[in-house]
Amino acid sequence: MQPERRRAAILEAAVAEISERGFARTTSRHVAARAGVTHGLLHHYFPDHDSLLAAAFEKMALEEIDEANEALASDRDPLAQLREITEPYGPGGGEEAYRFWLEAWAEAFHSPKLQETSRRLSVAWHELVVGVIERGIVAGVFRCEHPHETAWMVVALSDAYALQTQIGSGLDPAEMNHVLWRLTERELGLDAGALARPAPGESRPAVPSTH
Amino acid sequence: MQPERRRAAILEAAVAEISERGFARTTSRHVAARAGVTHGLLHHYFPDHDSLLAAAFEKMALEEIDEANEALASDRDPLAQLREITEPYGPGGGEEAYRFWLEAWAEAFHSPKLQETSRRLSVAWHELVVGVIERGIVAGVFRCEHPHETAWMVVALSDAYALQTQIGSGLDPAEMNHVLWRLTERELGLDAGALARPAPGESRPAVPSTH
DNA sequence: CCCTGTGTTGACCACATGGCCAACAATGTA
DNA sequence: TACATTGTTGGCCATGTGGTCAACACAGGG
Secondary structure: OOHHHHHHHHHHHHHHHHHHHOOOOOOHHHHHHHHOOOHHHHHHHOOOHHHHHHHHHHHHHHHHHHHHHHHHHOOOOHHHHHHHHHHHHOOOOOHHHHHHHHHHHHHHOOOHHHHHHHHHHHHHHHHHHHHHHHHHHHOOOOOOOOHHHHHHHHHHHHHHHHHHHHHOOOOOHHHHHHHHHHHHHHHOOOOOOOOOOOOOOOOOOOOOOOO | OOHHHHHHHHHHHHHHHHHHHOOOOOOHHHHHHHHOOOHHHHHHHOOOHHHHHHHHHHHHHHHHHHHHHHHHHOOOOHHHHHHHHHHHHOOOOOHHHHHHHHHHHHHHOOOHHHHHHHHHHHHHHHHHHHHHHHHHHHOOOOOOOOHHHHHHHHHHHHHHHHHHHHHOOOOOHHHHHHHHHHHHHHHOOOOOOOOOOOOOOOOOOOOOOOO
16 A cells, blocks of 8 residues: 555544544554554554644644535535535534544643644634625625624534534424524524525535534 | 541542543542542542542532532522623633533543433533523513523533633634623623623622633 | 565563552441 | 451552564565
8 A cells, every 4th residue: 555545544543533532542553453554553654642643633624624615615605605514513414523523622621732723723613604704795695793703603503502412412403503593694684594494496415524 | 537538539639630631541540649549549439440530520510510509599680690600611710610521521422421411411501591591581681582592502602612712712702702792682682781791889709610 | 686665564661550459557336 | 455347558460552673575676
């Protein structure tokens, strides 16, 4: 196997392992086994264990943002873009991805390096939403006094939505989704239900696991 | 030392250790050292490591809710109660407590027992906020169509506020706090700025670390 | 053909962990 | 005082970890 692909395979295995077991419980040997190599080889691609974890996190973070940007590029209607951002948070949406986020935040408190990456990722995600809102304003679809604040609200509610949904708390997913959309509509000067109902003739493709 | 106090000391040490290092990295020996005993003794109070962690989590969860209820009991003005709930999330508020929450959520995905406790804790916290809102409605201070939804919003935004603040992301704490209050005021039919400005003559005591 | 460098293995080391237990200390009870 | 119970220690063990390294496989170019 070419070195590049091997390296990628190892990182992929590391990401999967981190999502399943968490950073602290992710061991070199398990990653190696998942990648189909022996643990001795890891040292050949990464100087030590922490570097492996950091590289895996970096890779995951970049992919998150790339996937999101890609999803947005495929549809220029601001309303549809907003849905693409919020929907994957719900039930059935990227569960592995969300577990990874949680792990990342928790780990960020213990590791300065991860903290920096985690911070950058949060900011990037926030600005992505700001971009959607601002383009919507320019397009005349949204009316919004504080795009920055509204973007933060959307992200915050979506995160909580995903967390509560996947933790299986007693809170009703439909209810949470309703708040998320209701408040977003109000912040963006949309009619009630505008987000729930796709515009006439608009298709609603399934969104790949994202953020 | 009496067995009760010893047991409490061990649990306290475990909580501190978990907050600092996370569940996975918390070792019997470190907990024992922090509690001022040797690791052999832990086996005398807890059958095994997982039981210790579970007991520590349970203790923490109960204390969170108790502290919150206590803080609420000391002040019957709905507006003040709402502030008591939201304020500790901000900068300077219980950092250890919030790290513990994050750890708990992350760990909940790996451990069914913790997941159940974590779930109950989320629900209890949500209902606590619902209670504040409903009493405020009865008192004629709040107007609110969906207390359940509004409570969820408050919790979700507060959590995100705490997370972003303590992770040190570039997002402006003042701005986040502004959204939190602005949306809460609107959901509860309050005048803009009602939450920012205490009612005339009302004192604003510092709130102990909570949630 | 050999030979140099990269990819890869499996064994090894020192170390930390959780669990276990025999021994000892402290405490209260008869 | 003598005894029984409980609290407490420190050492031991099997296991798993991250890191290291000599040895081997396997390519491509001389």
